[in-house]
Amino acid sequence: MAKPNNILFIMCDQLRWDYLSCNGHPSLQTPHIDSLAARGVNFTRAYVQSPVCGPSRMSFYTGRYMRSHGSNWNRFPLRIGEPTLGDALAPLGVRTALVGKTHMAADSQGMARLGIDPDSRLGVIASECGFEPYERDDGLHPGPSRPRPAYDEYLRRLGFEAENPWEHWANSGGDAEALLNGWLLSHADKPARIPEEHSETPYMTRRAMDFIGETAQEGRPWCLHLSYIKPHWPYIVPAPYHAMYGPNHLLPVVRDDAERADPHPVLRAFQDFRVSRNFSRDEVRARVLPAYMGLIKQIDDQIGVLMRFLEARGELATTTIVFTSDHGDYLGDHWLGEKDLFHECSVRVPMIVADPSPAADATRGTACDALVEAIDLAPTFVEAFGGTVANHVMEGRSLLPLLRGERPAWRGAVFSEYDYAPQEAREALGQPVDQSRLFMVFDGRWKYIHAAGFRPMLYDLASDPNEFHDLGADPARADERARMKDMLLSWALRDHNRITMSDVRIRGYSRAGQLRSGHLIGYWDEAELALARKEAGLE
């Protein structure tokens, strides 16, 4: 068998599916990402398991739905013992490492309960959801309990001194006289106060190249998660990217007055967020979108750097490259900002897999419209390294058959979840913590959203591709809602916690095994038992 390819698993943060030229953006050219698509498969209907960083990522990193891994929101610790991609790749000899962001919080209470030292090798990896933290950097203002990222030290060595160099230099605008807070949307048109080469995206790209060079010397197969913080907030980018795009380059806003006329209470609560009100102003979009696009353009250029690096080393032919995002960004569409809900611009992500294996030649440069979920990547990686997917643990499906041009029977719907308990919407809606939950079922046409405590929402993307018209209360659509609710029930009853016992072992249970164990349940007398033993081939 040919040596399996290494895997370079690139993730952006908050990158909409449609902000790439290969996905149709008319004015944002992303030739390097496009070239990945040209060399691989562009999965055009890929959905995340929760449209917010933390839980979405924990699903990517475990291959499990949010309700299975239980890390419902940013920095809700992933419980100790929850099986990760890294756990699955370790027995295959793969070095599974991280450069960049995971949004993971360690389950320190759980580790203490099980006597696991967080500073031991096992504790460190468990604290990083299965990744060896070659370079961990969530790219947000670090809280007091977290170690400062190495990027801060890097900036300091270059003379960019500050209590928080990440924020002060790399994510602020202005000059020595006036520091302009990069979190504030009004400053999105300013260049970041740092030369481009020292900003986060090129820095992380170099760190990825460091890892690849180092690991190649070891001769071990590797799976590197290169996880860019951008184009996530703060929306600020260094020159020259801050000035590349102007009013003529912006996609028109996708919104309709119908969406504000009598919205579902949950949608209304999110429309009432400050970020939604601000992004509903044209002035804000005009200020922010060019920065958002510039950040993407910078990433695309760095992907180019990385591809040239791999090519020069001859590793482009032995590396499977995956490009995706943890969720999208409303940017004012639907009178919303940020992510959180289930419109396409939020829950749908770019997903490109470029597999250089000959087996994938048949699909090279094609698009695939199968309904794909974020949880499909982890099992894909396990299979790509020659492992067997533990389907009682991972809930996604390997994409390898699709990459190889097979047409397997595929899932009929994708699922996504959102827990708004940590947000102001919970209080605004008067919901208990454990009832602040949303569930999306999307079958490729109908998008059904179950909202605990409220009527559902329903959109027909065939007749209403922009998702303007909520049919959740339309009597004419009762049958569709009932059908989607049944799909939700079947999904909700999934057997997702039976992780210690595989389907294969269960299928091995037999009458002969029971007879051998001596648990002789149900036999009347010796004759009946003897006959059963004979029938089971035991005598």
Next chain:
Amino acid sequence: MAKPNNILFIMCDQLRWDYLSCNGHPSLQTPHIDSLAARGVNFTRAYVQSPVCGPSRMSFYTGRYMRSHGSNWNRFPLRIGEPTLGDALAPLGVRTALVGKTHMAADSQGMARLGIDPDSRLGVIASECGFEPYERDDGLHPGPSRPRPAYDEYLRRLGFEAENPWEHWANSGGDAEALLNGWLLSHADKPARIPEEHSETPYMTRRAMDFIGETAQEGRPWCLHLSYIKPHWPYIVPAPYHAMYGPNHLLPVVRDDAERADPHPVLRAFQDFRVSRNFSRDEVRARVLPAYMGLIKQIDDQIGVLMRFLEARGELATTTIVFTSDHGDYLGDHWLGEKDLFHECSVRVPMIVADPSPAADATRGTACDALVEAIDLAPTFVEAFGGTVANHVMEGRSLLPLLRGERPAWRGAVFSEYDYAPQEAREALGQPVDQSRLFMVFDGRWKYIHAAGFRPMLYDLASDPNEFHDLGADPARADERARMKDMLLSWALRDHNRITMSDVRIRGYSRAGQLRSGHLIGYWDEAELALARKEAGLE
């Protein structure tokens, strides 16, 4: 505050709710258990979370539904890190120990993955689902991978030599000439080949008394799980209990030809089991029921021994005594043997809580018909020892308010589950492993059973208390089914894996906290930010 009572948590195995005189059995007198009911509260509508030993017990021991703890069947390991009653009581200084059966299997793979030595103190307790194994004995023919129980050594010391003394002497009939296999129902009328005082029930009772005496000297509070294997199979009991009951003492069989006319496919598959066919024969019932009753009578006598022991030590006034069972036994009712399904004789259990505290005086000797679940005991124990129940972990509700005569708003339905994947029914029905699942919702009148892949079952216990008539396909009951299905969906969508983050902490999330963290999402400019900080009381 008064010193909390110790807790003696007694469980029988396979004891039907109605085989106690305090629950109405006309010919089986259980005065010692009845006296517990007279001193406490008899919960007359208590239901287990799965009508089979292993998963039912894991729910008792974790306070979590089966689909939450994931140990779906006997000896499916409870995943490492799953929080147990013992974990919750440890910080309260309580010694939580086991004498008898748990049906636990250790998650050795998970422990290896987390570097936990199974022989360390932590590993041993995790392997026993949170209990210190003062005496572990599942009372079944030990498999090759398990250590022989101490009871075997006890028998050997008394001269009862055999490869498997438990089976050979304590659970067989016959004499030196002819050994009669106690697993075979035809031998249920024979006395076990052992003097009564050396049989399992008195032995385990003495071991419980050993523990209590020892722990009293330590001065630590304790929670002892005394877990009798009986009246579970093998149905064989030593003299004189083998001969106490005859044909005149038997409850009439509860079955109707309607149940066999056109049964639901799942019910039919269980009726086809060997054990069901045998128990459907009157001859079998006549042979087995007296032994079953004798085993219960022996337990009752041993409860008497235990109560006299506690009384003599002055500990009856400081010990809360709980008496229950892990599930019932069909014994031929509904043309079924064993347990597994959701008729009352299988899923409903006796549950008595005798709390000597003055606070419980108001309810002493009363019955309570609140819908109680097995998972309610663990939180009850936590509260009884002065702890606070972590409601993001434990899914049951403390019974203390009910014991104190309060009338809190209570749950409207109980839930139970069954996974028949390891059984012959799966193959007979052609179901995939992960679709061999049954779910019961019972609201006190309507019992709804969701069967993946089949129509539901529905019983109206008001008009049909014997559960003979399945209304699962009755067009007139579509509304009831829809209502119950909605209850199932709400339950299925429970947030049962978010165990690292409490509701209390989530309620503490605030705009001020976000402002303090520096994640300034959604602000346009300095003026807007300053106003928000002022409004949040930050300046």
